Amino acid sequence: MSQHKYLLDESEIPTTWYNIIPDLPSPPPPPLHPATWEPVGPDALAPLFPMALIEQEVSTDRYIEIPGPVLDVYRLWRPTPLFRARNLEKALKTPARIYYKYEGTSPAGSHKPNTSVPQAYYNAVDGVRKITTETGAGQWGTALAFACSLFGLECEVWQVRASYDAKPYRRTMMEVFGAEVHPSPSDLTGAGRAVLAKDPDSPGSLGIAISEAVEVAAQDETIRYALGSVLNHVLLHQTVIGEEALRQLEKAGDTPDLIVGCTGGGSNFAGLSFPFIREKLAGRISPEVRAVEPAACPSLTKGVYAYDFGDTAGMTPLMKMHTLGHDFIPDPIHAGGLRYHGMSPLISHMYETGLMTAEARPQTECFAAGVLFARTEGIVPAPEPTHALAVAVDEARRCAETGAEKVILTALCGHGHLDLPAYANYLGGGMVDYDYPADKVAESLAHLPQASV
Numbered sequence: 109m110s111q112h113k114y115l116l117d118e119s120e121i122p123t124t125w126y127n128i129i130p131d132l133p134s135p136p137p138p139p140l141h142p143a144t145w146e147p148v149g150p151d152a153l154a155p156l157f158p159m160a161l162i163e164q165e166v167s168t169d170r171y172i173e174i175p176g177p178v179l180d181v182y183r184l185w186r187p188t189p190l191f192r193a194r195n196l197e198k199a200l201k202t203p204a205r206i207y208y209k210y211e212g213t214s215p216a217g218s219h220k221p222n223t224s225v226p227q228a229y230y231n232a233v234d235g236v237r238k239i240t241t242e243t244g245a246g247q248w249g250t251a252l253a254f255a256c257s258l259f260g261l262e263c264e265v266w267q268v269r270a271s272y273d274a275k276p277y278r279r280t281m282m283e284v285f286g287a288e289v290h291p292s293p294s295d296l297t298g299a300g301r302a303v304l305a306k307d308p309d310s311p312g313s314l315g316i317a318i319s320e321a322v323e324v325a326a327q328d329e330t331i332r333y334a335l336g337s338v339l340n341h342v343l344l345h346q347t348v349i350g351e352e353a354l355r356q357l358e359k360a361g362d363t364p365d366l367i368v369g370c371t372g373g374g375s376n377f378a379g380l381s382f383p384f385i386r387e388k389l390a391g392r393i394s395p396e397v398r399a400v401e402p403a404a405c406p407s408l409t410k411g412v413y414a415y416d417f418g419d420t421a422g423m424t425p426l427m428k429m430h431t432l433g434h435d436f437i438p439d440p441i442h443a444g445g446l447r448y449h450g451m452s453p454l455i456s457h458m459y460e461t462g463l464m465t466a467e468a469r470p471q472t473e474c475f476a477a478g479v480l481f482a483r484t485e486g487i488v489p490a491p492e493p494t495h496a497l498a499v500a501v502d503e504a505r506r507c508a509e510t511g512a513e514k515v516i517l518t519a520l521c522g523h524g525h526l527d528l529p530a531y532a533n534y535l536g537g538g539m540v541d542y543d544y545p546a547d548k549v550a551e552s553l554a555h556l557p558q559a560s561v
């Protein structure tokens with residue numbers, strides 16, 4: 109009998125999150141205050157985040173215990189399944205063994221509740237009334253709305269205009285969970301109004317939506333902000349994915365040669381790969397770890413490694429990261445979750461250290477891989493992870509030529525049931541690829557913040 113699913117019992121849900129920072133050869137550069145270019149202390153972040161999350165952000169402990177009430181919620185869908193993609197392998201006639209860790213079984217349909225649940229929990233413990241956030245495709249907004257509904261918090265979401273228009277049912281899903289949703293840029297904030305004044309038809313970007321959500325939270329002490337990616341504590345929460353996958357692959361009797369994931373701000377990729385990188389740093393395994401980003405928004409492969417703002421209006425601390433410039437507005441590709449101008453500072457640092465590789469792919473190639481995957485494995489992937497699938501499929505095809513029995517592990521971080529308009533666009537032949545926008549990026553990079561001292 110050939111096994112498809114590798115499952116864990118509920119009792120095997122990890123009870124700690126893994127913090128990779130103490131295991132790295134050097135720590136990532138700290139965030140800086142934009143006025144002084146000095147490292148920011150916890151106080152600078154306190155108006156936006158609960159202290160428990162700020163402590164996790166700067167923690168040097170390797171393991172951080174997952175609170176009981178968070179584990180209770182994780183039990184609704186964790187552990188998630190690891191699948192061997194036997195049907196896809198057969199279709200590709202490849203000797204490669206392809207595994208995918210599927211996070212689409214969560215209430216929101218992606219990996220995002222792994223962090224929205226603890227973020228809502230710590231805010232609820234602090235007595236916060238409301239959380240604001242940004243969302244692209246709507247997966248993160250849905251995940252936060254779900255978590256807020258469980259912990260009795262209000263939730264207000266700025267959804268990037270391009271996705272708000274293209275994916276109407278994501279908005280409905282957020283509203284079902286009780287959130288209030290606005291298209292971004294909106295006229296509700298100074299940041300939104302400034303963008304609309306320049307371009308009333310702006311498709312928006314994650315950077316603009318972050319500015320709007322941060323602006324509202326910073327003005328009211330009963331409101332805090334939550335970020336769905338990029339920051340250390342978000343990546344930390346996602347490591348439950350990789351910890352489970354390590355055990356599941358052990359059950360399958362395999363070790364990965366290639367781990368591949370898509371990167372918007374880097375959280376699903378980090379979540380799957382960090383526990384494996386821990387094993388690699390300890391000399392026990394030696395996989396290549398590869399990030400895949402959209403050709404229209406290639407921060408790791410074409411951005412500069414520099415201090416920049418995390419949002420468009422320049423309200424966040426400066427973070428050293430691969431960036432295309434904080435006011436870069438990516439073309440409206442369907443993978444809304446990958447339309448971010450920057451990259452997690454931790455992933456950026458690890459990429460610079462040589463611990464991972466990266467490549468960029470155009471969207472039609474990714475949707476082709478997504479359709480092949482759906483027709484063989486039966487799951488319609490979210491547009492974001494089709495980027496990783498495109499690379500996994502190419503690698504497996506190469507193995508078919510060389511005979512190499514490579515073990516490929518990929519993060520299938522969400523389903524695409526609410527992204528069907530994107531598939532309709534692809535199947536109808538109307539999907540376009542956007543060239544790398546060199547001029548727009550150069551213009552944005554000319555606005556990178558500069559130290560005045």
Ligand SMILES: Cc1ncc(COP(=O)(O)O)c(C=O)c1O
Pocket residue numbers: 218219244245246247248336337338370371372373374375376377444445446490492493521522523
């Ligand atoms: C399904 C899905 N995958 C990937 C991403 C990209 O984010 P990250 O790189 O943090 O995983 C998003 C972001 O919204 C998403 O919704």
